[in-house]
Amino acid sequence: MARLIAKSPLAGLVPVEVGGLTLSEVETGPVTSVAPFKGKQTAVSKALKAAVGLGMPKVGRMDRKGEARALWVGRGRALVMGAALPDLEGAAQTDQTGANAVLRVEGPAVEAVLARLVPLDLRATAFPVGQTARTMVAHMMASVTRVGDAAFEVMVMRSMAQTLVHDIGGAAKAVAARDLV
């Protein structure tokens, strides 16, 4: 019998270098949405910590432990990436592997480029490493996370991967071209 072949959301679109930025796909591994039911936040967080070494992230945070990452993605919900989860008592768990395109954007101009697209102050003073925001990238809803001094991860719905690469690439080209004027 045939076997199905997996294809990641950004396959064929990245890696690319554009306007001094490097765009690459973040290999997330398994992704699970974890949303505790009423009154179960603490218990779920503990169980999660026991399972992958990370509790439920605080609002606006991405926490890491080894390969595992826990990303706050909205009201009472986290995406746990890079680790398969056991059943966590008291939480809605939903497999989200492959549901989102996660793009790493890196380069000295990354703040300037994202400032073209994101209605949020992303300068390091306001948005340090480990900070994440549910916001917009151009017309798309997104999670924007700072992962380094000059590196961000931008997550959008899988179906919009091409538009994301196009929008960020276009902004990067325009920012780079300013230096030539």
Place this chain on the structure above:
Amino acid sequence: MGYSGLRVIWEGLRGQTGWKPMWRDPTPKAEYDVIIIGGGGHGLSTAYYLAKMHGITNVAVLEKGYLGGGNVGRNTTIVRANYFLPGNSEFYSHSLKLWEGLEADLNYNVMHSQRGLINLFHSDGQRDAFVRRGNAMINQGDDAVLLDREGVRKYLPYLDFDNVRFPIYGGLLHPRGGTARHDAVAWGYARGADSRGVDLIQNCEVTGIDIENGVVKGVQTTRGAIRAKKVAMVTAGRSGQVAALAGMRLPVESHVLQAFVTEGLKPVIDHVVSFGMGHFYISQSDKGGLVFGGDIDFYPSYAARGNLPMKEHVMDAAMTLMPMIGKAKVLRSWGGIMDMSPDGSPIIDRTHVDGLFVNYGWNYGGFKAVPASGYAYAHLIATGAPHETAAGFRLDRFRTGQGIIDEEGTGSQHNLH
């Protein structure tokens, strides 16, 4: 005094010294047969038709600011009769007919220009909906022409047929649709009403409505109490507040709609064009400015100004549909207060108070309705019975569910119409 080309030449020869005031500035009388609250387009046309059609001239129009200072003076001037639901069809059809005779009727050039309106559609589903609309227009006796993509290209060659995000499948052309000079409509009706004896009273805000035993007796104003046998509210943008003076709570939310005009440009857009996928419509004024707009800002506001996200959305739509206007510069933007009703259609009706009438809920379509609204409202005020073209605009239709006129199909969410 009559206006004509000869008169313009005569006055030109004698230094314009003979022109008389457009209207008087009368002192309010102690009592009127009818008080109209609101000196906007609808209020002024109501006064005009009360005098002209019903011989009722002991009328005051009370305006808190200046005549025509509300939405009639801040809109995108589109005149059309392209509705498809019963209740609206006959009303806007009547309105367009009145428009077509308005210059002669008012002896004032309102510059009604029937340059044609084209609604673009961008999918098979949208086409089917526009076909239904076009057929309804013809059923009503108005005009509509279905254009395919190539047909649209003949009229609007400057659209970006190749790259627009949502491809242009075709358009519904309403040849009799067009524009008019908005201020002139208010002024023309004001002059017509004034010359028939109606008192137009500016800078006079109504602060109370006097009701005794369920019967209206008059109003309180910043210029004193005025008695009246009948009181007609027609205060777009403030309908809720004015009705509250009579103890009424209306099905209405007031939202802000922005509009834009560019610097003057040589003629480039000859029609009224509307984009089906991005809430964007445009025409070019006789002065050369591109006049355009989009959707409401989607939050209630009485500020008569909007914010950047909707402005940008409108420009975004312009840029995908007709990028050739990118080099045009927006000169001015403004906001009007839209009284949004639960089904997107207006109300012209009696109230629970004897002698008190309401006319409101024009959403963002009030300008083209100015003639027929005044006509129908005057009829209702004078006779007590709704005019046949406006019989559907009942206040109780939401409560009963009878005769809801929801052109957008978005239901009882006032801001979605």
Place this chain on the structure above:
Amino acid sequence: MRIEGHGLIGPGTVDFSFDGKRLQGREGDTLASALLANDVRLVGRSFKYHRPRGILTAGPEEPNALVSVGQGAGLVPNVRATQQELFAGLAARSQNRWPSLERDVMSVNDLISPFLGAGFYYKTFMWPRAFWERLYEPIIRRAAGLGALSGQTNGEPYEKAFAFCDVLVIGSGPAGLMAALTAARAGADVILADEDARMGGRMLAEVEDVDGIPSHEWVGEVLAELAALPNVRLMARTTVTGAYDQGTFGALERVALHAAPGAVSGAAPRECFWRIVAKASVLAAGALERPIAFPNNDRPGIMMAGAVRAYLNRWGVAPGKEVTVFGNNDDAHRTARDLAAAGVKVVGLIDSRDGVTSGSDYPVFTGSTVIGTAGRLGLEHITIRHNGGIRRIRTDCLAMSGGWNPTVHLTCHMNGRPVWEPEILSFVPRPGSIPGMVVAGSANGVFATHGCLADGIRAATEALAVLGVSAPQVEVPEAEERPYAISALWAVEGKGRKWLDFQNDVHVKDIRLAAQENFASVEHMKRYTTQGMATDQGKSSNVAALAVLADATGRGIPETGTTTFRPPYVPVSIAAMGAGSQGKGFAPERFTTSHGASVALGAPMIEAGLWYRPSYFPKPGETTWREACDREVAMVRSAVGVCDVSTLGKIDIQGPDAAALLDFVYANTFSSLKVGKVRYGLMLREDGYVMDDGTTARLADTHYVMTTTTAAAGLVMRHLDFVSQVLRPDLDVQIVSVTESWAQFSVAGPKARELLNTILDTPTDDAAMPYMGCGPVMVSGVAGRLFRISFSGEMAYEVAVPADYGESLYRLLVAQAEVLGGGPYGMEALNVLRIEKGFITHAEIHGRTTAFDIGMDRMVSLKKDCIGQTMSRRPGLLDDNLEQLVGLRPVAAAGQLTAGAHLFEEKAEAVRVNDQGYVTSVCHSPTLGRMIGLGFLKDGRARHGETVRLVDHLRKIETLCEVCDPVFFDPEGGRLRG
């Protein structure tokens, strides 16, 4: 004329052209300064009368010197020459003239201008009626307008961006610089924005010292300090155009407009539209000088006195050889002084005030006014009234000053009304007009340099207080504390028109005519005369026009009031505010995992909301979409078809109260659904009308997955959030969209199961998965889900796998289907299949239909509360005379049906009052060999078997139809169940 050694510009030369004539300017020139340096005085024609006009100002308020720059699709009309920086190869052309600027045919308008007074067009052109569109309006339209658009699509890049700061300082004159410096030294995050390419404001245009050095050198020192600070961002060439709520500002940056296209990377944006969010702001936008309305005050060569000074001191240009100055205030004297000091001949200073002294060696005429001018295409001489006599003075440049208006515009953008300040005869901002904004310097009515410097510190201190930061001690630099004395002079009587709005050709008499006709409100006056409605928005002309109106109506200026300044402060190109949206950028594009495979199969992809879906899959030899569609329908009915249905919304609903939530949001009941089963659900809006439909599967006791239509996926997700957070926060439930998690494919047709069993690790059968069953499956080694549901009327499944495997599964399914005589099918076939079965889509549930209308009112459970239940029982929604869903088939086999046609009784005239309904969906049914349709007909359910007439006026089609049940094919549903 350039005065060598004067001004702050570079030595390098720059070649440019005006109306095809090659000219040379200097580095640092604007187009205006370069034209003046080349003694070009005539640069444009006015809007209405096509009067010859020259450069009036040196800034954004310029009403006259509008030119077109560039060519072809890159043409930009209505560019202010005063703000266009010169670059090599700049080709500017004058506008609104034909055949040439010197000889303009339309200047005939000026000759007949006595007949074209304010609002003349309202009083004529009414007869005969048909002539308006055919004759009068086209003539008016052609005559009106300034520059022209190219009409061509242009791909030059534009940009939008966001910026954030603690304090936004608008304007970099003395007040702005000190405000920025004060805020920056306090450690605040500062943005200093200035519309000019070079910062410094009027300090670049005046001859004065600050802290003992020339003011422009002092500017350089301050800018150097600011530039070195990490918490300061300098934004030159950036005009703040609008003030919006909560400290949001719009600003337009001219990024590459000062560079020759092609000389820079084509990727550089022409302009950038900034959205700046500031916790506090300082408006230090300076002041704009206003003209005086004297007879024939509009000839080329008549300029603003401050502008003449700017051209002299900043650009080293003398706009005339024999200059006169006319003013009503002290500031005018500086122009005469500077000109004389630079060696330019000043032939007279005319001051309307009595008793003004001047220690100069040029003639000074006090208590005097200019009452006339002459010169056809440029000023040649003026006539003044002096000491009761008349005097002619030969002059080629008259510098006038009617006083200065603080640039209050931004403070009015949130409905703030400025306040009349009689001391300076101007409006000043009303404090607090914009929350968080402090106004400083000339914008605040402080005109002396020292005062501006001090006011900048004061304003920054107040702005810092908004942030809770205390200001550092900053010393006020030493500077001139010159007086500013002014006496009112708005209009000078005399023969000839006294122009107010230079661009729109409004003169004093027009304003008086407006008053005469009782357009006494300032708004009426503006609208009637068009005063202040030109591209300069009346920046320099409005106050004088108000004064004239106040005089004509016997009121004071404060009682007369002002018109409202609205955004933008300067015109903003649509391309900048709409940057990024040209072409496909307007909205995100959404692609399914099977997109590439469908394209490879030759399918035309069509938009479905933001998604793209295959329309049909053409085979060799098929020449029309119909052929492909018919084949695909037959294929599904006879063998098996595969269709990507991933675009439908999928929502994961889990929790102890998941069932209760579904019972509340659906009209029908889901708590009774068994695990492993799927049920059709109808969702109502609270007003009782249908919102959406779909199927929902129960995967476990507390776990459901809901599907929505593609169109309503986002709406339904938000609706569920609304229900769970606003209406029923008591419910313990979690809702997550899984639309993108699963790639889902419909496998439909008699051979559906056979096909599935080629890819499932464990074969399925009717017992394991009966109609409307669901459950987990292994799909070629991958954990997936299987649903036995059908939108085609055939035995059908939907098989879902994690999205990473979507493309692979689709290719596999298509390949296996082809082995079985099947294949992929597209949207066209899907639509035919569903119409044949009478299944509804948003063509039918278009927001105006109820469950009753579509024959599903019995689904609205009365045993529980649910959204829409109460309102759906309003009497008006249950009337038999309402239009109800029916099927339609032509009486004659070849009869045409069209969607959007209306329905009438057989003999009735096709007019509104006879309207019986309308057609929503039609198709040619290859299964039934004729067209079929769905529609709504009054009391339709009771009229099956009746004949009605379909009328499509637009397409000129009339067809007699039989009304029938909307289910055309397999009404018993035997095929569904296999």
Place this chain on the structure above:
Amino acid sequence: MRINCPHCGTRDRREFTWSGADVALNRPAPDAGEAAWDDYVHLRENPAGASRELWYHDPCGTFALVERDTVTHLVGDAVLAEKVAR
């Protein structure tokens, strides 16, 4: 315009969907009668001034009850709609 999200803080208005006046918080019982339902679905205070209304922060999926003035557009506190006492 900037609106407060109780989770994410102050954000540009473009991230939000206005979702009706606070009347939505008090949904009548099914049998509350025609007048109560008409009130709830159609009639509005529509205040010119202080207003309490629901805003949805689309990116994080939160409904907030926000105080806002419809004349000045000044925005006040925002709280989670789910926590508002009914």
